[in-house]
Amino acid sequence: MKFPLSWLHDHLDSDADLTTLCDTLTMVGLEVEAVDDPHKKLAPFVVAEVVAYSKHPDANCLSVCQVSLGSGDPIQVICGAPNAHQGMKSVFVAPGNVVPSTGILLKSSKIRGLKSNGMLCSERELQLSDEHDGIIDLPADAPGGMAFVDYRGLHDPVIEVALTPNRGDCASMRGIARDLAAAGIGTLKPLLIPEIAASFSSSQCWAIAQGAEEHCSQVGGRAFSIDGNPAAPDWMQQRLLAIGLRPISALVDITNYITHDIGRPLHVFDADKLHGDTLTMRFANKGENLLCLNGNSYNLTPDDLVIADGEGTVSLAGIIGGGNSSCDANTRRVFLEAASFNASTVARTGRRLGIDSDARFRFERKVDLNSIDEGIRYASHLIIECCGGTASELVWAGSSPAPVTAIPLRIARFAQIAGITLSSAQIIEILQHLGCTVVAESDAQLSVTPPSSRPDITLEVCMIEEVLRIYGYDNVPATSLPAPEDRAKRTVNxxxxxxxxxxxxxxxxxxxxxxxxxxxxxxxxxxxxxxxxxxxxxxxxxxxxxxxxxxxxxxxxxxxxxxxxxxxxxxxxxxxxxxxxxxxxxxxxxxxxxxxxxxxxxxxxxxxxxxxxxxxxxxxxxxxxxxxxxxxxxxxxxxxxxxxxxxxxxxxxxxxxxxxxxxxxxxxxxxxxxxxxxxxxxxxxxxxxxLPPAKVKFATKPALEQFALQPVTRDLSFALPLDFAAGELIRTIRAVDKKLISDVALFDVYSDDTVRAVAYRVTIQPHHETLTEADLGALCQKIVTQVEKKSPATLR
Amino acid sequence: MSEIASKVTRLLEAIETADDAASLEQYRLGALGRKGLVTLALKSLGGIPAEERREIGQTINQHKAALQAALEQKHAVLHAQERDAQMAHEALDVSLPAQSTPMGMLHPISQIIDEVSAIFATMGFAIAEGPDIESDALNFTALNFPHDHPAREMHDTFYMANSPEDQLMVLRTHTSPVQVRALRAEGAPIRVIAPGRTYRSDHDMTHSPMFHQIEGLVIDEETHFAHLKGCLSDFCRAFFELNDVPLRFRPSFFPFTEPSAEVDIGCSHDRGCLIIGARADWMEILGCGMVHPNVIKSGGLDPERYQGFAFGLGIERLAMLKYGMPDLRLFFDGDPHWTRHYGFAPLEFPTLSRGLRP
Known part of the structure; x- marks a missing residue:
């Protein structure tokens, strides 16, 4: 969500400076991702006059300009712009400053042998627009040496905040202003909308098809007879450009403007392109498709909610309008739509078709159910102001939203979750600033009705978060966890x-x-x-x-x-x-x-x-x-x-x-x-x-076994077939006497084409008495017998 | 007697000039052998009158001692010469390169998990685990993600083909399902961390389709938001090994916590170098919050009685912040040379007593 500061000030009365404002946004959960402050960025750029102009002697497309800043000696600049000429007023920047579009530090340099001490700039280089056909051409009366930001009145920083998916209400200037006011850095201005009287009966009426009632609970509309659909006024175009939207025509721009201003998506139909007098909210029929305003055609399914006229679909509900009924320069009869669409329905269709629109963004985050009337009145005022003409009565279908349910909030519960104690007066004040209606049912419990613009507040814990958020997470102390009771427990199993x-x-x-x-x-x-x-x-x-x-x-x-x-x-x-x-x-x-x-x-x-x-x-x-x-x-x-x-x-x-x-x-x-x-x-x-399950043995170890008698070794060499697993004989030999034979090492292998000779060193550890030569001989014989019995090996 | 004396003198001279062990042995036999000069002289003492015998005997013994000393000395000299010759014969070219016992290095992910575990060990946490393929129900629904909600879509989930009909399976998008698993298995009070692989369908300079998280969960009857701040600020100070770590808890949104916060750490960027602990700038390091009542219910506990907090740390991010590897994607390139450069010696087990950082 991106907005110029001046637009926010339409809704917020505050004298907080930019830094305070941005810090407050971040600390109430509207994280500031970027601030584009032209005053900071463009400070070194000044109005300058080209007092002398000549072609560069060694380059056709370059010129040598002597530039005056009103006082002092003229400065020589080598310029490549085709529109540079004698007497021209433009924008100059001296070496040592950064050019915003490139981020490059400008230095004095020689271009084709001639010194250049600065630069004359295009709009793109200043990030004012994409214009790069030539340097900025200012009127002749622009005062040389004046800071360009002052001359142009570029004092409006643009702030970009990251919205968390629960805060659909802050996808609007008014929602952000309300949060800032609650956080104490200003007051929310009332939204005053002049009434437009009804002059005729609406040409269109609404119907909500059976089965679609849960997906479109209510819709309102109004017809207009207008004098024309000119370009939107400059101030509106400037604001839309500042948030990255391309101005199209007054009617379209008005709906976009209101979407961003108060978070209420709207749609305008050219009534002359609609068939029949009823617009119906219904699910698409199998096989229907719609060419939309983005130029793409979509195949629809019976899961997609649409708005249909007498002949077929004219809009994808809550996502994007159809091209067949769009307003253009010739539009004279307009029908305005404002509806409450189900968040899931819009999200599913939007996701399946891969359409990202400002309307979908807001509907899937839930739009204030009580904003239809306000949206229509706001749009009526702007349409009549920009396009002239008259408006009809309002037409409706569906049911008015049920009143928002009150939620109990226990004062003690707040302290139990937050870890700090606030008085019920403090809690009430914060909730009221957020637009809640609060009734103190007792000293211990409040009954809180959130504003309809905050459908995300549904539980006691939501309220606790709201109070803590506005009170400030920073104001909660950091308390270390108490020591664990179970001191014997290990972290790793x-x-x-x-x-x-x-x-x-x-x-x-x-x-x-x-x-x-x-x-x-x-x-x-x-x-x-x-x-x-x-x-x-x-x-x-x-x-x-x-x-x-x-x-x-x-x-x-x-x-x-x-x-x-x-x-x-x-x-x-x-x-x-x-x-x-x-x-x-x-x-x-x-x-x-x-x-x-x-x-x-x-x-x-x-x-x-x-x-x-x-x-x-x-x-x-x-x-x-x-x-x-x-x-x-x-x-x-x-x-x-x-x-x-x-x-x-x-x-x-x-x-x-x-x-x-x-x-x-x-x-x-x-x-x-x-x-x-x-x-x-x-x-x-x-x-x-x-692997067998890992265990931790808590038992102490048995005593170390020490042998008083010296071990004896005997080497035995066997002849083995080439394909026999010689390593396996180690197990065979060990098994002959597991008590006496403490180790068997395979220490030599020799093979030729037909047979292998493999040598084993057997370590014999006597336990109680020294073994005689006869004992050892008998043991070796036993080994040989076993090996020859269990394998094709023969003693060498 | 003078005859003996002159023979002894000649023998001593011969011994002095002997140039090998064999001739020295000849001289020893000639002096002290069975028929040697000294032996024979001593034998002849019997025929000498008693009054002279004592004096002559003394003289002979002096000759004997002198010869013995000369033989021993010469023997030592010859032995030393022989050893020197032998050593020269054994000469080795020690300029040849020695073969080192190679030691492998551990991946930074392992190091960070061990560091984080060591810190949470002091606060009584155990380590819990869960599978990488998780049901949609545990990955989202049990964690209070509404169906069709943008929060769910923001996770860029990988779905498994051939899921059983009754439950859709996904690659877990975070380690948070382990919260519910641990609560169901252990109940409360509980303090666990759960490190593991996580997956999101995102692949660019700063995103890898697989990455690692460490989940943390504390549930009991008392733990509140101030504990959450305390626990995580204690952690950050221990992890970055800095007593003064500026932290900023900023309200945010996760479906499974409320109140939710993101935590930023104070830092500065000085000529491309990140300095943690400075106050010029903030950098997000983790998400956290008080566990949502619906999640406590999913875990089988009564949220009116039990409460607590959860947090999620990105392991790669912690590694990059602390040890400065610049490119996330190279973590999983599998290049052993990367490990050799950014890795950790296996004997450097991170503990709080020795310090976490090698």
Whole structure:
């Protein structure tokens, strides 16, 4: 909502300065977004005379002007305007000042070899209009050296406030003035509208169709016989221009002016273009369409409320008029409409058709039900004043609005919510300033009837807000919350604590945390999930149509970009949700996903594979260990986006806890990775929701177990077929004697084309007595027997 | 005896000039070995008259001590030479680059959530959660958004295709539905914050279709508007680590709070640099208000008995204000180099005792 200060002063009697006024607006909830104060902006611009004019010797389209500011030596300005000439009065600005349209600081400069010490300006450069065909041409009697703002009388700042959606009443000068008056910086002037007597019977009458009564509760109208439809008077045009509206004709401008002045939308029909003598409020018939004033044609549905004449629709109720009945320069008979439309009905049609209009803006925020009569009388006065002629009687349909219901307000309740105590006299005074009717039912309770312009006030708490808003939020003290009673309670629960720990552990492992959007396109969704994934019905673009099945989606996209950009090794992770669609509902799961790509160039890495699947297997294992899972089972069962021969899953029973490995080469291609030969992407996904529930153990720890006897190690080397999972033998060996065998390390692998030799170091920890060579020999034999029984391995 | 003395002198000279461990061992055997000079001399003492024996014996022992000392000293010298040679042999080019243990960095969103949690922990808040896909009923209706109201439309909602017939599903446009979830699950009194992803169909320089909020909720029988001001001003002072943070509570509108306020923080813009705590300008940092009676009802409580406040913080905005990353969109670009530049070391856990800011 934008308004020039002078317009506000039509309604508000106040001598508050601009700063006070703006601060007050913001502090009553009408946030000032911008103030355009020409007096400030245009202060350095002065009236100047071109006393000498010649063509620039080295440029055809430039001229050399000697500019006089009334006194002092003339100033040389190089000017490019085609209309510059000797004796011309224009507007000059000296170096060191800012040109409003560009925001650029003006400096003295040489243009094609000649010094230029300032600038002669166009209207556009001063942001007065779009005019830029030449510099401003002022009348010959304009006094040189006079400040341009004083000469032009540009003293009217334009204020722009952000309206919250509950304050439809402040979509008008009068509503804003009423709030400011309530806040104590002026008084609301009475709105005096001269009466126009009825001279004839209206040519049109109203009807509200059955079923439309709830959507248009009341409508009023008046016919006019006018002398012509000239341009609106200058003062009205200036005000409309100041708020960004283009003047059209007196009739149209009057309805726009009243919409902004008192918040009452109106519409004018050219009565000669209407068919029949009845205008009906009804829902559109299927297949009807309407060419509207904005030049667009709309197909209407039976959900759209319209105004129809004898032949069809002539207006979209509360949104925009039809082109077929609009007023133009030839209009001589006018019919004026003012109605109360249902906010939801207007909002739905407006939204569906995508029409933003000043009328819709106000109706969907609710318009004062009692403003029809005032609006018609206001418009009548202006129409007769601007267009001449006479007016008819008023015609009505529908029912007068019910009186506004009174709301009880408990004085104690105010203090209980606000945290400060106001006397009932203070509360009554504020409410009355806001236009409420207040009856003190007792010392403890008021009965408050809000003005019909404030349909947003419906509850006791609305009243409390109103009083507090006008009293000033600033005047409420800040009181710290009392200390919590439950001192033992933790802020994070065990599951949240564990997520935090995993996040820090993965970063410690050398992975950078990134966050990607939750959206992917259908192709990515299908590549990374065997299940269907949720789809957005109104996606923002074709790349963001679905929710990602796993955070891996974003990691892969980002890694492809980042690797392409920098060609450097990458290690990154993300903890976040992934989604799939299941039969009943969409399911959200939490993942920790990570990706490693490339090896840091370093002489010690020269012969290493680097970020092979073992690096990401380690990432999974450190996280699982953190969650208390030391020995997950490895299975070669992975989702299809993994490389089938270079990946694995870590399981607890039947539940997968994590997948790790290389990305499937086909998907590597699809994501557009440009990798050197032999470089692969290693990645992991940890399914955090599958982990056993996190617990906080409050028990103290058992005593540390110390062994007096020295452990013994024995190395065993087995020959294994190439496709056998050698890591699994660690579990087999441990299981031989869980008490004595404290550790099994796989410390060497040698393979040729047919067979692999794998060496295991078994650590044996005696507990009570030293083991003899015979004991150790027996244990080793037992290990060999077990291994050979449970696997195709043979001792070497 | 002079014969021994001259032999000892020769031996001492030889020891002095020995140039390796093997020849030194030869001299040791020649002096102190089983058939060595000293050993034999001591053995011969038996044949010497008793009156001379003492004096001669003393002399021999002096020779022995001198030889021993010389051998030990020379041994030490030779050992040191050998070690020096060995060390030279082991020479390493330490100019080669060492391989560092890489440490990843945490995303600023994680840091801000931890900072905010640390502050609200001191006020007894717990952390609540809710899903990203939310019903229209919880995202709007339960929060007192009227149907077809402009306030609802201003949210630019993403709708889910294939919603169940009985309820329309949306991507939550704010973390506020967690208010209702927490009230239904926990009842009152309650103090919770709820960080999470939120979504609006808006994509430009200053808007991302996904962003993060932290919701706050306090409901009990006493909490009032002055507490709301106190709690949030305590928060801002702790968060920006400034004792004097100018704050402005300005009336606003949210369907789920009444009275509602937006909070501006005092700041200044100095040559493109934002300074929090200055008084030149105001910048909006959060929205808040007293929870609307209809929302308390949605949460299953009696608004005549229970009351309190709620607030919503934009996490990216807090991060940008405190740590100065200029472009919102790059938060979710997934570029690890961005994280390395703007991120936080995982060992720098923000706590009030150590300070929030690294």
């Amino acid at each position: 065990p599951a949240q604590r564990r997520i935090g720990l995993i996040r820090r552990r993965l970063a410690q492992a050398g992975l950078d945390e990134v966050i990607n959007l939750s959206f992917v396109d259908e192709g990515v969704a299908k590549m990374l999930s065997e299940h269907p994934v949720p789809r957005i019905s109104n996606p923002i673009n074709a790349e963001m149509t679905h929710l990602r099945p796993t955070p891996l989606a974003g990691l892969l996209q980002s890694a492809a970009q980042s690797y392409d950009r920098r060609r450097a090794a990458l290690a990154m992770f993300q903890i976040g949700p992934g989604w799939i669609r299941s039969a009943k509902a969409d399911r959200q799961s939490l993942y920790a996903a990570g990706l490693r790509l490339g090896v840091v160039a370093h002489w010690q890495n020269a012969h290493q594979g680097g970020n092979d699947p073992y690096a990401v297997k380690a990432d999974c294992l450190v996280v699982l260990e953190l969650c208390g899972i030391e020995q997950p089972q490895l299975r070669r069962k992975v989702p299809k986006h993994y490389h089938p021969y270079r990946s694995g899953g870590l399981f607890l029973g039947k539940k997968p806890l994590a997948y790790f490995g290389n990305l499937h080469p086909e998907i590597t291609e699809s994501f557009g990775f440009k990798l050197p030969n032999g470089t692969r992407i290693a990645m992991f996904e940890i399914l955090l929701d599958n």
